[in-house]
Amino acid sequence: MTGRIVTIGAAQMGPVQRDDSRKDVVERLITLLHQAHDHGVELIVYPELALTTFFPRWFVDDITEADHWYETEMPGPETKPLFDEARQLGIGFCLGYAELSAPDAGGRRHRYNTQVLVDRSGSVVAHYRKVHLPGHEDHEPDRPFQHAERYYFEPGPDGFGVWRAFGGLVGMMICNDRRWPESYRVMGLQGVELILCGYNTPIHYAPDPGQDLLQGFHNALVMQAGAYQNGTWVVGVAKGGVEAGVDSLAQSMIVAPSGQIVAQAYTRDDELVVADCDLDWCRNYTGTLFDFGRYRRPEMYTRITSQRGVVRPD
Numbered sequence: 249m250t251g252r253i254v255t256i257g258a259a260q261m262g263p264v265q266r267d268d269s270r271k272d273v274v275e276r277l278i279t280l281l282h283q284a285h286d287h288g289v290e291l292i293v294y295p296e297l298a299l300t301t302f303f304p305r306w307f308v309d310d311i312t313e314a315d316h317w318y319e320t321e322m323p324g325p326e327t328k329p330l331f332d333e334a335r336q337l338g339i340g341f342c343l344g345y346a347e348l349s350a351p352d353a354g355g356r357r358h359r360y361n362t363q364v365l366v367d368r369s370g371s372v373v374a375h376y377r378k379v380h381l382p383g384h385e386d387h388e389p390d391r392p393f394q395h396a397e398r399y400y401f402e403p404g405p406d407g408f409g410v411w412r413a414f415g416g417l418v419g420m421m422i423c424n425d426r427r428w429p430e431s432y433r434v435m436g437l438q439g440v441e442l443i444l445c446g447y448n449t450p451i452h453y454a455p456d457p458g459q460d461l462l463q464g465f466h467n468a469l470v471m472q473a474g475a476y477q478n479g480t481w482v483v484g485v486a487k488g489g490v491e492a493g494v495d496s497l498a499q500s501m502i503v504a505p506s507g508q509i510v511a512q513a514y515t516r517d518d519e520l521v522v523a524d525c526d527l528d529w530c531r532n533y534t535g536t537l538f539d540f541g542r543y544r545r546p547e548m549y550t551r552i553t554s555q556r557g558v559v560r561p562d
């Protein structure tokens with residue numbers, strides 16, 4: 249194979265239960281890291297909120313009671329073994345976690361749903377803070393379980409960056425971001441070649457249970473479309489299986505710039521799937537059919553940034 253090949257591992261995780269310790273979870277991450285090393289992986293991608301169970305399924309009236317789900321430093325004492333082992337093996341990684349910031353100038357601490365990207369030498373390349381927060385702000389007792397991300401996190405203030413790393417142009421997004429075409433396009437306009445996305449997707453969607461059967465279809469649909477329409481690789485990595493009685497989608501996948509799925513997990517457990525991703529393949533799309541500079545008509549798309557909700561004609 250020729251081209252700019254990056255060997256990528258999508259490190260799917262099975263469930264993390266409420267009482268599982270960070271230490272045990274980090275051991276699982278390191279086991280996946282060793283498997284990745286055996287396969288010659290250069291970049292391993294872990295799920296959203298990989299270090300804990302998906303805690304927004306429970307509501308607490310006093311949010312500080314939930315502080316123990318958040319990381320106040322990265323790496324901290326419990327995550328440092330992962331950073332150390334990855335650096336020793338020369339493997340870069342992307343890890344999702346709940347971030348609780350230090351107090352800002354006004355004394356406020358901020359809570360974000362975050363991914364960190366670390367290069368093969370152990371240096372932090374970037375943090376990404378989730379932009380599209382799904383679910384609800386208040387307790388909704390009629391639901392079988394909560395999805396209170398809008399209570400537990402602030403929307404990321406920095407938008408969708410793209411960074412030079414792993415020999416290419418790398419961007420990140422988190423879970424619900426993958427359903428929004430704008431997420432991909434903002435990165436596409438920065439020349440992105442590889443998008444890393446962790447997710448926790450409950451199978452049951454309380455506002456419209458008719459969608460439950462379609463979770464796998466929608467997951468593939470959005471990532472395949474986003475990859476193709478922006479000529480980029482997309483790596484989607486689940487924390488799947490049954491956590492605290494809530495079943496979540498697995499089906500982690502690596503999608504090529506053609507929109508084809510080139511590798512996919514077939515279990516709902518900890519499972520590594522690997523693909524040799526040729527970043528030069530992106531040019532086949534971004535240099536032809538999706539040559540943005542030649543074919544886009546931004547003057548026709550002003551509604552996209554000037555308007556938030558739908559405005560129907562009279």
Ligand code: CDT
Pocket residue numbers: 296382383395422423424425427447448449450453
């Ligand atoms: N974690 C996350 O963003 N999950 C959402 C669930 C949407 S339903 C509230 C997702 O888009 O998969």
